[in-house]
Amino acid sequence: MNGAWARCDLASAAQIEQSFERGQLMPLSSYDDDPFVADATVECLPGGGFAANDDGRLVLANARVAIEDEPFIYRFDEAAGVFRRFAWNPWPRLPLSNGDGSFRYPDEPRFPLLEIERGPDGRPVLRDGAQVWKPFDLQRGATTIFEAANNVKDAVEDWSGRAVPWGVGGVLGVEAHAFYDYNAFYSPSSRMLFFGVVAYRLPDTTELRVFETATSWEIAAHEVGHALHHPLKPHADGTDFGWRTWTESFGDQAAMWTQLRDPGRVRALLAASDLGESNALSRMGEAFGVFAGTGEAQRDAVNDATVSSTPPQVHARSEVLTGAAYAFFLDLYGELSRQGRASAVEQASTILGVFLVRAADYTPENQVTLEDVGKAYLKVDAELFAGRYRDRLIDEFERREIFDAQSFGEWLAHEAALPDVRLPFGLGVRAAADVVGANLDRLGVGPDFGLRVESATRDERFRQTIVRVQLTQGRGADAVPLDDHGVLVFREDGSLADHHAAVATDGASNAEAVALLDEARRLGLHAHGAPLSIVRDAERRLRVEARVLRSDGPAVWVDAFTPDAPHGERREVVSPTWGSELQAERMAGAGVALGAGELGE
Ligand SMILES: [Zn+2]
CATH class of the missing domain: 1.10.390 (Neutral Protease; domain 2)
Incomplete structure (x- = not known):
């Protein structure tokens, strides 16, 4: 059971206060579900480790998560495929601790009203091309994400018996209010999380309100899950x-x-x-x-x-x-x-x-x-x-x-x-490289190919070693890395528990793969900044392509260069999100949540 969670849960208010004073616990407001289900509660994280701003106020950042917004809320322009400025960000860009040094915000509204500055014609005023919303002093979205991020990471590291290196330099960056939509996503390109906000009007009411997807613990935890699945x-x-x-x-x-x-x-x-x-x-x-x-x-x-x-x-x-x-x-x-x-x-x-x-x-x-x-x-x-x-x-x-x-x-x-194939427990990349190098034929690697050992990770809970390898064309110092990877898992006694090869290049596949790689280079597929990749298509035939991950702000996609499309074809946006297009259509039909276009009227 998570220590801080349990201690916070079992303790009286006075005991929590005492642990907080001693720096052992940090109480913070968090939804357990979402605001439509129940109001926020006070949860605890381990105290200490919080960063502070120049005035000494604590911010929602520690050695693993950092929450900071941009000056604008963006909206996705479907036609152009890019994000554009939509509104000035009315939330605090850097959430600060309150007067007592904690992140408890018991008095914040569950269903905040949205007030948009409008001109004489009743339409939203645009400043620098963006709507102006009345500023909010609301922190619960950011604190809910922060709580979810720390606790999901603890859980995944506990289950997997290892430290999971997410984000950039071990820190997951989060924008709690990044764009206008009922959605949230993890960008595998910037390795960050982005949360949306949406305005809505309940049936038979006139007030315009705003929902932060960040205040849904399960949306936050789901997105954090994406951020952890990626490094796993x-x-x-x-x-x-x-x-x-x-x-x-x-x-x-x-x-x-x-x-x-x-x-x-x-x-x-x-x-x-x-x-x-x-x-x-x-x-x-x-x-x-x-x-x-x-x-x-x-x-x-x-x-x-x-x-x-x-x-x-x-x-x-x-x-x-x-x-x-x-x-x-x-x-x-x-x-x-x-x-x-x-x-x-x-x-x-x-x-x-x-x-x-x-x-x-x-x-x-x-x-x-x-x-x-x-x-x-x-x-x-x-x-x-x-x-x-x-x-x-x-x-x-x-x-x-x-x-x-x-x-x-x-x-x-x-x-x-x-x-x-055997690798004794406790050994690292160099020993794994020796073992892999001595067993290439047994691992399904053809004579014109090799494997480069990329990592040797230990699961300390179940005491296994996970070795990740990259396929290369050729062996030794001149080997050319390919975008194909394999994984081997060794037990504590050194025996091989499992092996999933990069695409097999042994037997007849060796010559076929070499010929396809030659052809791909002749077409220039290798000249786009990504290594060539050998893949099997739906009919199990070998093909060669190069996939380049691209991004423009929060938008991420892949340009794939193939023999059929040597100048590249754009493949579907690859950022894992919270919701789907089908559901977006159902929401639009109901008319409760307002689209960006409707909010401009
Ligand atoms: Zn998702």
């Missing part, structure tokens, strides 16, 4: 449908399993429901129900979603995996309940958290399918839980159509084919 799976192809689906489920699950480490939240959840039906834990994005006029949450982990019953949109499809994981959680919770419900929730959510993060070590590095993720769950079970959950995982994944009738057999064949 550093080479995932951001345009890959399977990866993008998985990371949406990762965000929702990171939010669910982390909040079950908060004893106050657990008590409230258990008092209100039996967790088997749709409940405040399983429902994500309740604000959406207000804006869409349906009262339904945006996503619900209590669901019967299957691959064939969901549209091929990443958030919708992610509910299949989230639903399967939640069903598994309920199963464990039921089994463990003899020891008391709160303890059962804590244990079951820890197990689900371990599955969530360790699946990243047992999946292919670049492109991944939901079936690959399902197989990784079997592997986590086999390695860390003695295969206890295998049958129920297979049943659940088959029911969800994540697995077909062949999946389990394929997984067994993969297990049986693992080569005999």
Whole structure:
């Protein structure tokens, strides 16, 4: 159980005050859900480590998270594909501690009014091309993100047994009010989080109000999940449908399993429901129900979603995996309940958290399918839980159509084919490079290719070593790096637990891959600042392309250079978000939340 959370929860107000005075705890206001569900509560983070401004006031920044806004709220111009200034940012750009040195803001309104400066014609006044909104002294959005970011990071590091290097230099930058929309996103380019705000008018009312997505703990925690999934799976192809689906489920699950480490939240959840039906834990994005006029949450982990019953949109499809994981959680919770419900929730959510993060070590590095993720769950079970959950995982994944009738057999064949390669526990990159270099043929690497060891990470919780490798053309000092990656996992006894190769280049593939790389260079595909990548297309044929991650402010996309499109083709925006276009349309139809255009009238 998280120390600060538990101490804050169990202590009396006087004890919290004492711990705060001693610098052991930092109390801060945070929503547990979102403002439409319940008002904010006071949570605690460990005291100390906060940065201060020139006047000695504390700011919402420590060694891992830094929250600071820009002067403007932007809006996305769909036609031009760029972000433009929309309004002067009316929130404090740098949230400061209050008079007593804490981040408690008990008197802030849950549903703040939005006042827009208007001219004689009633239209918003534009200054430097941006609307002027009456300034807010509201901090709860920023404090809610800050609390979520610190606690989700603690949880993921605890489950994965390692420090997870997110953001830039270990610090995750966050803009709590960055753009106008009911959405939020993680930019894999700047490795930062951006949260949106949206104006709304409830039915049969005239007041214009504003919703900060930052005040939704689950939106914040979901986005923080993206920021952690990225360094756990550093080479995932951001345009890959399977990866993008998985990371949406990762965000929702990171939010669910982390909040079950908060004893106050657990008590409230258990008092209100039996967790088997749709409940405040399983429902994500309740604000959406207000804006869409349906009262339904945006996503619900209590669901019967299957691959064939969901549209091929990443958030919708992610509910299949989230639903399967939640069903598994309920199963464990039921089994463990003899020891008391709160303890059962804590244990079951820890197990689900371990599955969530360790699946990243047992999946292919670049492109991944939901079936690959399902197989990784079997592997986590086999390695860390003695295969206890295998049958129920297979049943659940088959029911969800994540697995077909062949999946389990394929997984067994993969297990049986693992080569005999050893790396003793406790050794680093250099030893791993020696082991990999001496076993290239066993690792499926053709004679014209090699592997460069990029990292050797230890899971201290389960005592395994995760080695990430990059495919090279050639070997030794002249080897040319390719945008293809593999992963090996070694057990504490040094034996190989798992291996997912970069694209196989052995056998006949060796000559074919060399010929394709030659052709790609002849076409100049290598001259765009990104290494060439060997990929298999849908028909399992080898192809070569170069993918360049580009960004313009908060907008991120990939330009792919292929033999068919040697001058580049733009692939879908790769920033993982909170919501989908389908849902945006439903909201627009309801007319509660106002579009940027409507707010300009
Ligand atoms: Zn997302």
